[in-house]
Amino acid sequence: MSRPTIAANGANVKVVLPPGWYATVSAITRKPYNQLLTCEYEVQGDTKNNFVANKWNQPNQTMRDxxxxxxxxxxxxxxxxxxxxxxxxxxxxxxxxxDALADDKYKSNKVDILTSVKPPNAPKDFPDYTTFIVLVEDAPDGEQLAGKPQYDDFVCTINCLRGIKIVPIPVGPSYNLPNIQGDILPALPKALEYFYYFRITNLDHFRKVFKEFILPKINTADELVNRPPPPVNPNDPKSFEYPFLGVNVGFSNLGLKKFGLAGESLGDDPFVKGQQQDSRFLGDAGTLRGDFWTPDWDAEFKVDIDGIFLIVAYNEKIAQDFIKDMEAKFLYTASRSAIKKIYSLHGFPRAGAEARNDHFGYRGGMSNPQVKGVTYKDKMRYPGAPEIPLGTIIIGYDGDADKDKRPAWAKDGAFMVTRKLNNLVPEFDDFLLLHGPKIFPDIAPQAAALRLGARLFGRWKNGTSVEMSPDNDDPSIANDDNRINNFTFDQNAKQSRCPFASHMRKSNPRNDVSPIESAFKHFVRRHNMPYGSEVTPEERDGNGTIQERGLHVVCYQSSIVRGFKFIQEGWYNDPNFPPNKPVVPGMDPIFGQTGKEDQAVYRTMSGANPTTEQELMTFPHKFIDPRGGEYFFNPSISTMKQYIAAQ
Structure with missing residues (x-):
């Protein structure tokens, strides 16, 4: 009975696999520099060529095709x-x-081979196998240092198994994490972030730079789930020195068309027409001339946008060096670039004790929906967050209602919605100081303002929900990850604890809908980032917002129609949501939009006053001012290789 054999010639290895034998080939890099394994074989007259490579500066990792x-x-x-x-x-x-390494001038030097076979005393039914472990030495003999080990540069394992069907041991859901961009799930770790909006002006050169410079730097879900960088510790300045760079990319419908991809085939109408035209239905202010809508946005967002680079790092130097290098590489003459920068927004968490809070001062993120095995493994950090199927966020999996209608190139991708939302913090604080003492006259004005703010948001500034603690910001809840988000609404309490229209309740209705899971198809993953300076004394002294600050929204979903758009239009802006309440809840006081404040069409809500829950509170001014945004599609790694980087 013939068995697999192996022979080596320098750094070339030939394995002869007998008829009826299976084989698998895998490799692990041991070094930080670039390495490549090529594997060529013939199956039924068809020659197969695989190129398996590592990533720069990531030693001791599995190499991938x-x-x-x-x-x-x-x-x-x-x-x-x-x-x-x-x-x-x-x-x-x-x-x-x-594949640029597949040249004789880059060949490794030599190999050493270890062989393992089925022991003669193995049980009769034990499968027959042969395993070859190939240890590779890259450096020529003349460059070897005395006393240093050899054959330690990378390891190739060839497993051969005779005559039985190989059935993988199930280890959980079949998620292709190496093919999914990492900011979609679980999220890029961020000490700062640049949102770099661009238009493609030279397609051929863009493809070249994308293939050679951008694509190798894109972080995957697999990397962030299984090999994450150390988290940033705001109290440890040294943690900001860690040389982490995160890059992800999204393309608008206009951008996809330049690569021959039809956004219409994705089955999401808002994505096709773009956010500028869709903003009319979101409640953004603007002007309608005939059928053309012009939102009251910043000028930068009123032009054609093809794509966006998300660039994150632990310190400014790494991020800015990357942007500088990227812009230089996109130049195809001394003065002409393959991209035009439309707009770049610099986002960063607030400082010190406010690091977890938005510019209004409220902590958030605890109820972001979770995917088991991706955003958490054994236990959620904040129990009570909805656990959703992967397909709610990623196209092509259970939870994606359109998975059987989408083109093959869409799988493992997701829609990304970006929104630049200026926060009018002085105006919000002034409103609370004006109305809070009227509702709560028995406590100090500042305390009354804080209490009213908590009822509008549904949470106190430290994150404690008013449902759990309506009268104070109970630190014992805020400091307990197991309690802070683990609650449902007391339906008998009506609005005495938490107003129906509070932002938190509108964003995650929990048991306000039945069954609770019926809302899950609408959830999005939010990876937002604050931007802008802190409120100045001049602004606090009654002058209102002077300097720009706010929240750059980034949310992911497998359907904009079911996700972001549904939440904005069907939850935030709908005065009758949550449904089946004894009084009309009203609009979300923070994120709800009429777009018609100049026509005296204002947001209203009931329940701001816990003792007279039918009383309406009117908001003549908006606290959030949308200044722009776009709808993007963040493709899979394989789609970007096949379509975006293709020449």
Whole structure:
């Protein structure tokens, strides 16, 4: 009975696989520089070529196929012997990577081979196997340092199994995390973020730079779930020195068209027409001339936008160095670039004790929906957050109601909605100081303002919900991750504890809808970032907002229609949501929009006063002012390789 054999010639390895044998090939890099394994074999007259590469400066990691992102090459049994030819390459030059390494001048030096076979005393039913472990030495003999180990540069494992069907052991849901951009799920870790909106002006050069410079730097969900960088510790300045760079990318419908991808096939009408035209229905202020809508946005967002780069880092130097290098590489003459920067927004968390809070001062994020095995493994950090199927966020999985209608290139991608929302903080604080003491005359004015603000948001500034603690910001709840988000609404209390229209209740209705899970298809993952300076004394002295500050919204979903758009129009802006209440709840006082304040069409809500819950509170001024945004599609890694980076 023939068995697999292996032979080496320098850094070339040939395995002969007998008829009826399976084989898998995988590799692990041990070094920070670029390495490549090529695997060539023939199946039924068809020659297969796989290119398996590592990532720069990520030693001791599994290497992946540059086309499929798979970490294992599988070869099924054939009726004839199969020759598997494997070659190894390397380069210590960062720009020479992936298939560019497949050149004799980058060949590794030599290999050492270890072999393991089925022991003779193994149980009778134990499968017959042969395993070859190939240890690779990159450096030429003349460059070897005395006393240093050899054959420690990367490891290739070839597992051969005879005559049985290989059934993978199930380890959980089949999520292709290496193919999903990492800010979608679980989220890029952020000490600062640049939102770089652009238009493509030279497609060929854009493709070239995208393939060689951008694509290798894009972080995947697999990387962030299984090999995350250390978290930033605001109290430890050294944590900001960690050299982490995060890059993700999204394309508008206009951008996808430039690569021959039809956004219409995604089945999401708002994405096709873009946010500028859709903003009319979101409640943004603007002007309608015939059928054309012009929102009252910043000028930068009223032009065609093809895409956006999300750039995050732990310190400014790393982020700005990347942007500088990127802009230089997109130049195809001394003065002409393949992209036009439309707008760049610099976002960063607030300082000190406000680091977890928005500019209004409220902590959030505890009820962001979770996907088991992706955003958490064994236990949610904040129990009570909705646990949703992956397809609510990622196209092509259970939870995506349109998964069978979407084109193949859409799988593992997601829609991204961005919104630049200026926060009118002095106006909000002035409103609270004016009306809070009228509702709560028995407490100090500042305390009354804080209490009214908590009822409008549904949470106190420290995150404690008014449902759990209507009269004070109970720190014992705020400091307990297991309690802060773990509650439902007391339906018998009506609005005495938490107003129906409070922002928190509008955003996550919990048991206000039945069954609770009926709302899950509308949830989005929010990865927002504040921007702008703190409120100045001049602004606090009754002059209102002078300097720009706010929240750059980033939310992900598998459907804008069911996700962001539904939440804005069907929850925030709908005065009758939550449904079936004894009084009309009103609009979300924070995120609700009429777009017609200049026509005296104001937001109203009931329940701001806990003792007279039918009394309406009117908001003649908005506290959030939308200044722009766009609808994007963040493709999978494989789609970007096949369509965006293709030449």
């Amino acid at each position: 540059i086309d499929t992102t798979d970490d294992v090459i599988g070869i099924i049994p054939q009726n004839d012997p199969v020759d598997i030819n494997i070659k190894f390459y390397y380069s210590k030059t960062g720009s020479i990577r992936e």
